[in-house]
Structure formats: structure tokens, C-alpha cells
Amino acid sequence: NAGVTQTPKFQVLKTGQSMTLQCAQDMNHEYMSWYRQDPGMGLRLIHYSVGAGITDQGEVPNGYNVSRSTTEDFPLRLLSAAPSQTSVYFCASSEQGIYGYTFGSGTRLTVV
Amino acid sequence: AQSVSQHNHHVILSEAASLELGCNYSYGGTVNLFWYVQYPGQHLQLLLKYFSGDPLVKGIKGFEAEFIKSKFSFNLRKPSVQWSDTAEYFCAVTPKTGGGNKLTFGTGTQLKVEL
Numbered sequence: 001n002a003g004v005t006q007t008p009k010f011q012v013l014k015t016g017q018s019m020t021l022q023c024a025q026d027m028n029h030e031y032m033s034w035y036r037q038d039p040g041m042g043l044r045l046i047h048y049s050v051g052a053g054i055t056d057q058g059e060v061p062n063g064y065n066v067s068r069s070t071t072e073d074f075p076l077r078l079l080s081a082a083p084s085q086t087s088v089y090f091c092a093s094s095e096q097g098i099y100g101y102t103f104g105s106g107t108r109l110t111v112v
Numbered sequence: 113a114q115s116v117s118q119h120n121h122h123v124i125l126s127e128a129a130s131l132e133l134g135c136n137y138s139y140g141g142t143v144n145l146f147w148y149v150q151y152p153g154q155h156l157q158l159l160l161k162y163f164s165g166d167p168l169v170k171g172i173k174g175f176e177a178e179f180i181k182s183k184f185s186f187n188l189r190k191p192s193v194q195w196s197d198t199a200e201y202f203c204a205v206t207p208k209t210g211g212g213n214k215l216t217f218g219t220g221t222q223l224k225v226e227l
Contacts (some may be wrong), residue, residue: 031213040121042202042219043156050213058214090155097213098144099163100208103156 004104012110013081021076021107023091031097032074033058034066036087037106043090047055049074050097072077081111114139114205118218125193133221135203141200145186146204146215147177156202162186172196185202198225 007022025032033048045058049068063085065077074093078085088108092101115138125131137143147159160171167179177188186203203218 032143033215040219042118043217045214045216048214092156092215094213094215097215098208100144100146100158100161100206101215102158103148105155 004091004093004102006089006104006107009105010108013051013078014112015081016049017077017081018077019081021078021089021091021109023074023076023104024072025074025091025093025102026072027093027095027102028071029093029095030071030100031090031092031094031101032068033101034064034074034076035090035092036060036085037090038087046076046089064073078109083111085109086111113178114207114216116196116203116205116216116218118203118221120221121219122222123224125223127195127225127227128192129189129225131188131193131197131223133201133203133223135186135188135218136223137184137186137203139205139207141210142208143205144149144208145177145179146158146206147171147175147186148204148217150202150220151198152199159188159201193223193225195225195227197223199223 004025030051034041034046047066049055093102094101117136145162148156149159162169170176
């Protein structure tokens with residue numbers, strides 16, 4: 001099993017550009033989440049999903065969109081990148097959210 | 113909403129020293145508790161978890177944690193650290209019911225173990 005796969009691993013964007021961070025899991029997990037990790041701030045929840053077709057906002061959703069058309073995929077879209085979105089992004093999935101999540105290897109995004 | 117506090121932001125220890133990292137949470141109901149570890153340049157890995165039962169739980173690599181309900185705490189311990197334990201450690205909680213099964217993290221503790 002590949003687990004949780006994130007692409008790309010590194011990305012540099014110019015301010016105002018858009019892009020999609022990809023996340024796929026092959027464990028048939030219903031719950032998926034996106035986090036951003038910034039120094040001294042831990043991991044903060046951006047958006048999450050409890051199943052295909054169902055998404056909701058987390059702690060820091062502004063500037064990001066998500067959709068969940070299949071159980072396997074949970075892409076994160078940046079519509080107009082800003083330097084404040086420079087961060088490391090982690091996708092995670094869980095069979096039942098209360099029992100813990102499995103994390104992907106992350107995407108390091110730099111917005112210049 | 114739940115929240116997690118980790119009071120030690122940076123800890124430096126010598127090899128063979130004992131480790132205790134503090135974690136306190138705030139939530140009006142019952143929670144499941146986790147410790148994750150992030151080695152340099154890597155993703156988060158589950159170290160240990162507590163759902164119910166014996167409040168002293170053992171995880172991988174000799175780590176353990178104790179849940180003290182009255183103190184809303186879930187401190188991480190290791191009797192003797194190794195250089196390879198150098199990493200960032202995150203405490204996390206999720207409500208047992210409600211809360212959208214969201215996992216909320218503390219700000220992390222950076223542990224450096226010196227030879």
C-alpha cells in the first residue's frame with residue numbers, strides 16, 4: 001500500500017498564481033484533512049472531509065478551496081497564491097477520525 | 113472547540129537523560145489523545161495513542177505517556193533518550209463524539225539530543 005501520497009513535494013509559485021496540491025490515499029479512508037505547518041505554530045487544520053461530497057472548513061481556510069469527488073482524492077486549491085501561504089502542507093487520512101490519522105510526506109510551497 | 117498546549121518549545125538533553133514533555137488539552141467532553149513525532153525532513157508518524165483503559169500507554173521506541181484526567185494532561189516520557197530521538201514532537205487530541213472528528217495539534221516541542 002502506498003498510504004497517503006502527496007504531489008508535488010516542492011513548489012515555487014509567484015504571487016497571484018494558482019495551483020492544486022494533490023492528495024490521494026489507497027486505504028479506503030472516509031476522513032481526510034489538509035494541514036499547514038509553520039514554525040512555532042504546529043499544524044493547523046485548513047479543510048477536512050468526512051466522506052465523498054462532504055467538506056468543511058478548519059481553523060485557517062481562507063485562500064484555499066477543496067473538493068472531494070471520490071473517496072481516494074482530496075485536492076487542495078490555492079486560487080491566488082500569497083506569500084503568507086508559504087508553508088509545508090500535509091494531507092492526512094483516517095478510517096475513523098477519532099482513532100488517529102495517517103499523514104503524507106508533505107508539500108513544501110514557497111510563494112514569492 | 114478543543115485546544116492543546118505544549119509548554120516546552122525547545123528541549124536540549126544529553127544522551128541517556130530522561131525525557132518528559134508536557135501536554136495539556138482543553139475540551140468540555142471526552143477525547144482521544146495522540147503523540148506524533150516528526151524527524152528532520154520527514155512527515156508525521158504516530159508515536160502512541162490513548163483511547164480508554166489503562167492511563168499509562170506505551171508506544172514505539174521506548175516512549176510512554178500518562179493520561180491524567182483530572183489535570184487534562186497527557187505527558188510524554190522516555191527513561192533514556194538517544195541521539196536518534198532528535199525530532200519535533202506533537203501532542204494532538206480529537207473529541208470522542210462531535211467536533212467533526214477533527215485532529216487538533218499543539219504547537220510542538222523541538223527536542224535535540226546531544227552526544
